[in-house]
Amino acid sequence: MSKLTEWGRALADALMPRTCPVCGNPLHADERYICRACLVALPRTHLEDVEFNAMEQLFAGKVPIERATGYFYYQKTSPYAQILFDIKYRNRPQMGQWLTSRAAQEMRASGFFDGIGAIVPVPLHPSKRAERGYNQSDYLARGLAEALGVPVVQALKSTRAHGSQTRRGATDRWLNVQHTYTLNDKKTLTLENTHTLLVDDVVTTGATLEACARALLTIPGTTVSLFTLATARLD
Ligand SMILES: [Zn+2]
Numbered sequence: 001m002s003k004l005t006e007w008g009r010a011l012a013d014a015l016m017p018r019t020c021p022v023c024g025n026p027l028h029a030d031e032r033y034i035c036r037a038c039l040v041a042l043p044r045t046h047l048e049d050v051e052f053n054a055m056e057q058l059f060a061g062k063v064p065i066e067r068a069t070g071y072f073y074y075q076k077t078s079p080y081a082q083i084l085f086d087i088k089y090r091n092r093p094q095m096g097q098w099l100t101s102r103a104a105q106e107m108r109a110s111g112f113f114d115g116i117g118a119i120v121p122v123p124l125h126p127s128k129r130a131e132r133g134y135n136q137s138d139y140l141a142r143g144l145a146e147a148l149g150v151p152v153v154q155a156l157k158s159t160r161a162h163g164s165q166t167r168r169g170a171t172d173r174w175l176n177v178q179h180t181y182t183l184n185d186k187k188t189l190t191l192e193n194t195h196t197l198l199v200d201d202v203v204t205t206g207a208t209l210e211a212c213a214r215a216l217l218t219i220p221g222t223t224v225s226l227f228t229l230a231t232a233r234l235d
Contacts, residue, residue: 010029034083038079044071048112053068053069067226074204100227117195119152119197159179
């Protein structure tokens with residue numbers, strides 16, 4: 001960091017203190033997004049070091065994927081859940097980009113990313129993207145792409161099947177929203193014969209990733225691995 005940048009950040013911090021989303025303490029000038037102590041204590045999964053790990057087992061028999069890992073464990077009640085919330089709903093997707101770039105560097109030695117030729121983010125439905133202003137998965141994909149030196153390819157699009165939902169109650173309507181994922185035809189050629197890394201923020205049931213992987217696997221010669229910033233404990 002240059003002296004001027006350092007000075008600028010210190011000034012900005014004095015005017016509007018940046019805080020760590022996990023512990024709530026103010027960040028030091030040389031800390032970015034998350035404080036050092038909370039980063040050290042990040043509940044890493046290390047699934048990339050485990051053969052046929054719990055995340056890979058989740059998709060076994062459903063969709064043929066190569067490998068799968070998540071960077072840290074997600075639990076609703078954990079203070080680390082705030083990271084996902086901030087990335088998704090509080091306009092802080094850059095924190096996600098920064099974290100996935102760290103993840104790529106940390107996991108490099110495991111060989112998890114060996115042979116990956118492209119990164120594909122799970123898309124958001126256009127209306128949701130307009131509401132939020134961004135797709136958090138785009139940022140997560142970007143962080144990985146920068147660290148790995150491979151391109152991000154917007155190969156998928158999300159469409160919502162509406163049906164006759166208008167007469168249902170709000171909860172029903174929410175439960176009834178069906179997302180379908182289809183290929184963005186202009187981009188599929190780039191992914192032929194490519195080991196593609198599909199990226200999302202969190203995996204719980206795996207339904208979204210499964211649907212997206214299914215669509216990608218219709219591209220000739222494509223193989224698919226999965227990466228999420230966080231994962232629920234699946235075992
Ligand atoms: Zn902290």
